Amino acid sequence: MKSNYKPKIGIFGLTGCGGDQLTILNMEDDLIELLGNFELVQFQMGSSRRGNSILDIALVEGSVSTKTDLQRLKEIREKATYLVAIGNCSIDGCLQAGMSGENSIKVSVKEVYGEEAKFDSEFLDAKGAVDYVPVDFKIPGCPIEKKEILQALTSMLHGDFPQEFTYPVCVECKLNEYPCLITEKGESCLGPIIRGGCNARCPGLGVDCIGCRGPPLDNVNISKEFKLLLEEGYNNEYVMNRLRMFSGNTEARSRIKKLLEESE
């Protein structure tokens, strides 16, 4: 890119809590300087700009939960050279996909809104953007870490993507020399199987990892974690509810389901 060229950026939200856009707004010390490097075309939570130009970078948070979400996502993909999925919702559907159990969307609608409720927008089973369109980079987390989004955007300004974290939270916990919550306190910590990058934020406060950085990593032993927690006295349902919380709509979720079936 030309040295004085400011890449055009758009920040969008589909269905979710808004926590990833808010994390960007929460970068109080860096926000103005950071955004100064870009031409801000749209930022749904933070701006009334409604630019419609081609985008160099689109950041998308939120899951695809309605046909409108899907249509918006496709439009963004068409306009953007690089589409970055920010946060678990847009990567794999987050809680609304992972915790939805076997209920179809129709059953959930009835259960939550009542029999007679009718709606204009058509609902879809919650999935990440990744399920529908090619995504160039993913920044995990519920919510994303400020440091990670800052690194990603600075890397992209230099024509590069940052490195992904491929080791579990457990590694960061050990590096910080925090006491092990599973073996020393009998807590149902998911640190051994969940992607690091948070510097073991929760174990550092004495709280077990709930897995908010996404589904279990590919290269970890989920069944060992499952057994470990059963040995600590947690029952199948409890462990299952823990494991599926952030497993979204992924391969890992089917593996977890299979584990449960085998153990019963």
Add this chain to the structure above:
Amino acid sequence: MSKIIRVDEITRVEGYGSIEVEIGSSEVLGVKMNISEGPRFFESLVKTVKYDKVPDIMRRICAICTATHTLASITAIEKAFKVDVTPQTRNLRDLLIHGEMIESHALHLYFLALPDILGYPDAVAMTDKYMEQVKMALQLKKAGNMIHNTLGGREVHGMNERVGGFASLPTDDTLLKIKTALVDSRPTAELAVKLFSEVEIPTYAKSENNLMALDTGKRFGFIGNYILTSQAGRYPAEEYLQLTNEKTFKHSNAKFSTFQGKPFVVGALSRMFLNGSKLEGAAAELYRENYDRLDSNNILTNNLAQAIELLHSVDRSIQIIDELVSTGIQEEGLAEFEIQSSRGVGTIEAPRGILYHDYTFDEEGKITKANVITPTAQNVANMEKDYRVAAGRLIKEPDYKIRETLEIIARAYDPCISCSVHLVKCP
């Protein structure tokens, strides 16, 4: 002949919603607030989940009000299991909610509402003339977030607030650092009151509003177990369903609330009118000074009410920190309790109004039923009333003017669309 005026995507609000007004030759034929984000079904996601992880799921309903959702969730659980928490825990929770008000109100006033007044698309553009003020506003917002960070463990979706107390307690040193940030940013909170008291407030949406807010006891605050109404007195939290009679409409994924057949408002303006006499110090003075400007029937004065609350929360936070530091933080574990099959209703004032979490547990402490009613869901019916009134008064104005007005009204409510959308199961 009729025409439809549409705001396709309300910007500078949390979430995805739109407005549609149908206008005939001399009257408004219809108004719709479309909440078009998808539902996330939290009430059904949380079924079979044991109480200990319920707040971790429920806090994710909304990012801006994450601490309020967390505390409403924890309060519901603690009421169900009859958990008694220590005065220190109560003080820290109070501080946490004040932190959320500071963060949320500073964001809304300076970054979402002020650009309308100054004629900018956003605060980033405002830096051409107001760099210094934008930076000050960011620092004020950051002071609120420091409280979130310290007590919640993270700004968005913390983990440190638990049933029975806090997993990890702050040190005196950290609390004093927060105090310094609050003291430094206090003038920015005062400036917000000045700015929003000096702007001319349009009256196009002025119409009778019914108000609702929590009774926060002797002090102006955000935690309480009774609901005050401007129409019909005071109700215990457990009777909330009578107050928030909800209906679904085809055009919206949120439920609409009415009380005694009329829409009502929750949020800063209602709190100011129902609890304002309890304000203390500088906020009390500013409340008296601005008493005539604040108009319970004009939602556009909500920003001024938020600004007064913002200053109140800065001052109260400093006071609470002083109290905590003077006695010294006591190392104490989580309160002990017994799980039982029961029900609890937790109520907290979120920045945008009353939030209800209502859970029923089985004997193992797993959720069998959950109901959550968010402030924006309660406000939607009143928002539609205001759109109708304003569009009627501006009927001769050009479309763009009406469109702009509708968006400004929506923003005055500081709506939180993600919140409103996950919704509610009626018993």
